[in-house]
Amino acid sequence: xxxxxxxxxxxxxxxxxxxxxxxxxxxxxxxxxxxxxxxxxxxxxxxxxxxxxxxxxxxxxxxxxxxxxxxxxxxxxxxxxxxxxxxxxxxxxxxxxxxxxxxxxxxxxxxxxxxxxxxxxxxxxxxxxxxxxxxxxxxxxxxxxxxxxxxxxxxxxxxxxxxxxxxxxxxxxxxxxxxxxxxxxxxxxxxxxxxxxxxxxxxxxxxxxxxxxxxxxxxxxxxxxxxxxxxxxxxxxxxxxxxxxxxx
Numbered sequence: 001x002x003x004x005x006x007x008x009x010x011x012x013x014x015x016x017x018x019x020x021x022x023x024x025x026x027x028x029x030x031x032x033x034x035x036x037x038x039x040x041x042x043x044x045x046x047x048x049x050x051x052x053x054x055x056x057x058x059x060x061x062x063x064x065x066x067x068x069x070x071x072x073x074x075x076x077x078x079x080x081x082x083x084x085x086x087x088x089x090x091x092x093x094x095x096x097x098x099x100x101x102x103x104x105x106x107x108x109x110x111x112x113x114x115x116x117x118x119x120x121x122x123x124x125x126x127x128x129x130x131x132x133x134x135x136x137x138x139x140x141x142x143x144x145x146x147x148x149x150x151x152x153x154x155x156x157x158x159x160x161x162x163x164x165x166x167x168x169x170x171x172x173x174x175x176x177x178x179x180x181x182x183x184x185x186x187x188x189x190x191x192x193x194x195x196x197x198x199x200x201x202x203x204x205x206x207x208x209x210x211x212x213x214x215x216x217x218x219x220x221x222x223x224x225x226x227x228x229x230x231x232x233x234x235x236x237x238x239x240x241x242x243x244x245x246x247x248x
Contacts, residue, residue: 004020004035005019005020005021005029005031005032005035006018006019006020006032006035006036006039007020007058008039008042010050011192012192012196012199012200013049013050013051013052013196013199013200013203014050014051014052014053014054014192014195014196014199015039015043015050015052015053015054015097016053016054016056016192016195017036017039017040017053017054017055017056018056018057018058019032019036019055019056019057019058019062019063020058021058022057022058022059022060022061023059024064024067025057025059025060025061025063025064025105025106026057026058026059026061026062026063026064026111027063027064027065027066027067027068027069027110028063028065028066028067028085028110028111028114029067030081030085032067033081033084033085033088036088036092037084037088037091040088040091040092040095041091043095043097044091044095044096047096047097047203047207048203050097050199051097051198051199051200051201051203051206052097052098052099052100052195052196052198052199052206053095053097053098053099053100053195054099054100054101054102054191054192054195055092055099055100055101055102055114055115055117055118056101056102056103056188056191057103057104057105057111059105060104060105061104061105061106061107061111062101062102062103062104062105062106062107062111062115062127063106063107063108063110063111063114063115064106064108064109064111065106065108065109065110065111065112065132066109066110068136082141082142085141085142086141086142086143089113089114089117089142089143090117090143092114092117093116093117093118093143093147094214096207096210096211097203097206097207097210098119098120098195098198098206098210099117099118099119099120100118100119100120100121100122100191100194100195100198101114101115101117101118101120101121101122102122102124102187102188102190102191103115103121103122103123103124103127103178104123104124104126104127104184104187105124105126105127105128106128107123107127107128107129108128108129108130108131108132109130109131109132109133110142112129112130112131112144112148113140113142113143113144113147114142116143116144116147116148116151117143117147119210120179120194121177121178121179122178122179122180122181122182122187122190122191122194123169123172123173123178123180123181123182123187124169124181124182124183124184124187125169125170125181125182125183125184126169126184127168127169127172127178127181128166128167128168129160129166129167129168129172129177130160130164130165130166130167131144131148131160131161131164132164133161133164134161134162134164135164140161144161145157145161148160148161150217151176151177152175152176152177153175153176156175169181204233208231208232208233211231212227212228212231215227216228
């Protein structure tokens, strides 16, 4: 069994990041965060080499949340890992490349927070989503209270967070939590094929789209439209080559 908590595999311009603690449903520990951050920083530094990122979990679940055993065992004198963990989530969400979360099984609490850093969420039909912070008397600290309402609206986010109820894949699709639902056996191939399609497009355009949508979405419409104009680089080399060759 691999001792690596977070694995990376690259193919066709796609970097696949896999949480690798299947024996505990990929519960996220401090060490997991450190390995995840190292991969994120390396991918961020290679925007031309990596065109898309897939985030997934080994075994029967994507991620059941934070490692509560490690949380329980943490001594009062140990440094609080929350700021680093929160920053890691933000760095993942702000990667220049599009990020796809391919989720299955449990996607709960901290695992849900992790999935919400992705631009696109593809769910297997057996996925169960929930936020159980309130059941444990915990406060979300990795961005859930801000990212979940932005994805599904404040009313539905409050419903999930106040109740702690499970949301199954079909409801997740209906409320906009996920982009698509596929059969469990098809999830790896579907996610990889979609990521390869994105990576096959001019990468600077994908980076511009992500930044313009994410930044512009926080602005009034007039300012967002101005942002699109001000940051638009015009024709890119790929388009020029296609125009010259007459091929589309």
